Amino acid sequence: MKPIDFMDALSDVNEKYVRQMAEAAEEPAAHRTVGSTGIRTAKPIRQETGFFSGKENSADKPFGGRMHYIALLASAAACIAGVGVIVHLYPTDNEDSITADSEYSEVCETRMQTDIYQTTAYVPADGTTAPATHTTAADPEKTEPRVTGTEAAVTETGTQAAETTVQTPAGTEPTTAARQTTAVPAETTGTTTAEPTVTTAYSVPQGNHQYVPFTQDALLGDVDGDGDITLLDYFWAAREYYIQQPSYRNSIALENDAIDRGNVDRLVGDDSHLSADGRGPSPISKADIRYIRDIAVIRAWGGLPELTVSDYIAVDYSYERQRGETSCVLDGSLDLLRVMFEPYADGYNGLRLGDKVPDSIREFYNEAHEIPDGQNNYSFLCWRNSIFEQKMDELRALLEET
Amino acid sequence: MDHQDEQAIIARLNRRDESALEQVQSGYGKLCGKLAYDILGSWEDSEECVSDMLMKVWQTIPPNHPESLKAYLITLIRHLAIDRYHLQTAKKRGGTQFDEALDELEDTLVSDDNISAAVEKRELTRAIERFLDTLPQKPRNIFMRRYYMADSVRGIADAYGIGVSAVKISLMRTRNKLNQFLKEEGYL
Numbered sequence: 001m002k003p004i005d006f007m008d009a010l011s012d013v014n015e016k017y018v019r020q021m022a023e024a025a026e027e028p029a030a031h032r033t034v035g036s037t038g039i040r041t042a043k044p045i046r047q048e049t050g051f052f053s054g055k056e057n058s059a060d061k062p063f064g065g066r067m068h069y070i071a072l073l074a075s076a077a078a079c080i081a082g083v084g085v086i087v088h089l090y091p092t093d094n095e096d097s098i099t100a101d102s103e104y105s106e107v108c109e110t111r112m113q114t115d116i117y118q119t120t121a122y123v124p125a126d127g128t129t130a131p132a133t134h135t136t137a138a139d140p141e142k143t144e145p146r147v148t149g150t151e152a153a154v155t156e157t158g159t160q161a162a163e164t165t166v167q168t169p170a171g172t173e174p175t176t177a178a179r180q181t182t183a184v185p186a187e188t189t190g191t192t193t194a195e196p197t198v199t200t201a202y203s204v205p206q207g208n209h210q211y212v213p214f215t216q217d218a219l220l221g222d223v224d225g226d227g228d229i230t231l232l233d234y235f236w237a238a239r240e241y242y243i244q245q246p247s248y249r250n251s252i253a254l255e256n257d258a259i260d261r262g263n264v265d266r267l268v269g270d271d272s273h274l275s276a277d278g279r280g281p282s283p284i285s286k287a288d289i290r291y292i293r294d295i296a297v298i299r300a301w302g303g304l305p306e307l308t309v310s311d312y313i314a315v316d317y318s319y320e321r322q323r324g325e326t327s328c329v330l331d332g333s334l335d336l337l338r339v340m341f342e343p344y345a346d347g348y349n350g351l352r353l354g355d356k357v358p359d360s361i362r363e364f365y366n367e368a369h370e371i372p373d374g375q376n377n378y379s380f381l382c383w384r385n386s387i388f389e390q391k392m393d394e395l396r397a398l399l400e401e402t
Numbered sequence: 403m404d405h406q407d408e409q410a411i412i413a414r415l416n417r418r419d420e421s422a423l424e425q426v427q428s429g430y431g432k433l434c435g436k437l438a439y440d441i442l443g444s445w446e447d448s449e450e451c452v453s454d455m456l457m458k459v460w461q462t463i464p465p466n467h468p469e470s471l472k473a474y475l476i477t478l479i480r481h482l483a484i485d486r487y488h489l490q491t492a493k494k495r496g497g498t499q500f501d502e503a504l505d506e507l508e509d510t511l512v513s514d515d516n517i518s519a520a521v522e523k524r525e526l527t528r529a530i531e532r533f534l535d536t537l538p539q540k541p542r543n544i545f546m547r548r549y550y551m552a553d554s555v556r557g558i559a560d561a562y563g564i565g566v567s568a569v570k571i572s573l574m575r576t577r578n579k580l581n582q583f584l585k586e587e588g589y590l
Contacts, residue, residue: 001589006526006549007484008523009523009524009526009527009529010549011481011484011550013527013530013550014531015468017531017546017550018473018477018546018550019472020542020546021543021547022470022473022476023470023472024540024543223570223571224566224567236565236566236567
């Protein structure tokens with residue numbers, strides 16, 4: 001199946017899916033309040049531009065008795081382009097202006113939690129499968145007037161429509177053009193990647209949590225979708241996690257390890273974390289963040305460029321290792337980590353990169369993890385969105401240089 | 403524009419009141435134009451699509467009486483944009499005499515394969531609907547925004563007030579699920 005075939009078929013899905021999507025797009029801003037997450041409070045650009053707000057109904061515009069489509073459309077396009085330019089030129093000002101100082105403080109007040117006590121057993125799923133393809137030629141269905149609706153639907157030509165359950169606009173111009181199935185965004189393909197199936201077996205010192213097997217896509221590590229795992233993925237994942245997780249927004253929860261583990265388990269156990277108001281916790285767990293960071297570092301500068309996510313996860317260098325309880329399958333991994341990171345109080349899990357990493361990257365990373373005066377959180381978690389994105393651009397440039 | 407406004411517009415369309423189209427244009431012109439642009443990559447083409455869409459609205463309401471005018475317009479503009487996309491890609495195919503000859507033969511050579519392809523497409527659509535039904539609402543909306551509306555990841559993140567990476571992860575999960583689903587259904 002080619003992506004365009006899928007897109008064609010998707011065009012005809014029941015209107016209810018489109019309606020739900022369209023309605024949902026109008027809601028998120030209303031759910032967000034200043035000071036909740038501190039970061040994700042910027043007004044959606046699309047709502048500003050009116051694409052999805054539906055608020056720009058200017059019925060009182062002085063159009064005359066006749067419609068001037070071209071003029072209207074040209075002005076609409078110019079407006080869209082103009083707003084787009086403005087948004088792109090001044091995106092950060094807008095965000096910054098909305099991110100109040102109180103929010104800023106709130107983010108900085110969120111606390112970092114030490115690593116979670118956990119053991120994990122990871123079973124990689126089957127390998128990659130390329131999607132099968134077939135070509136669809138001219139589609140006769142397109143040549144039929146298609147009208148459906150909740151009422152007795154009649155086509156333009158007066159023919160009673162066969163289907164009445166799916167309300168699809170009628171009159172789409174038939175086309176006999178051959179299907180040229182190229183130039184479709186790669187993201188639309190059904191490509192798959194090896195997906196580690198992760199089974200957790202947390203050792204819970206207290207509390208009563210149900211731990212269930214889950215599949216955790218985030219462990220693939222390529223958070224930004226650029227095809228590789230780098231420190232960029234780490235920063236994005238970490239920021240997403242710490243900013244969105246409720247327990248970090250409400251730091252009192254962090255005083256209890258069991259609560260934190262419960263959160264992690266809930267976060268990765270299902271999709272419900274993507275709550276309807278867009279304020280749900282991140283799908284990424286703290287362990288993911290650490291894995292992503294370490295994999296990025298080891299791949300880039302640890303002499304193991306082919307290190308796979310599942311291989312690394314199997315190492316599980318966590319606390320249990322120090323306690324002699326881990327079943328480490330990659331000898332020397334702990335030593336490797338100690339080389340990559342500066343020695344730290346706990347011996348292996350130092351947060352500062354060591355001198356095996358190029359100076360420019362190390363300085364960037366370490367500075368990002370400094371804890372500002374009067375704060376108890378990493379600097380990069382205190383950066384506003386605009387600053388963060390700017391810094392990520394800087395890091396990308398540094399990574400490309402090395 | 404709320405449901406009541408939409409129904410008022412539909413009522414005016416039923417009365418053949420041309421000014422209803424102005425309201426459609428002012429209320430949803432940008433949305434539809436953007437969708438068409440995301441598919442076609444050309445403002446000029448997207449404007450023409452919107453113009454065609456307004457014409458279709460005029461032609462199809464009545465008899466249609468959509469429950470949601472917005473969803474109706476989105477569906478309509480997507481069809482129009484994809485049709486135009488096919489047309490464009492077909493044009494880009496060549497322009498040689500051979501291509502022209504192929505085009506001339508195309509209608510002549512409509513065969514059972516084409517019909518079965520249409521049936522397959524319908525079946526695929528039903529399969530996609532079954533798949534969508536398996537998704538929680540949020541990931542489903544994100545999926546639809548990306549692949550139905552062709553919205554950007556950033557745009558989706560802004561619309562839902564979540565991070566770009568959260569959108570990407572959601573899309574990645576859904577694509578993986580889709581891949582698995584389509585395999586199970588025998589499409590892959």
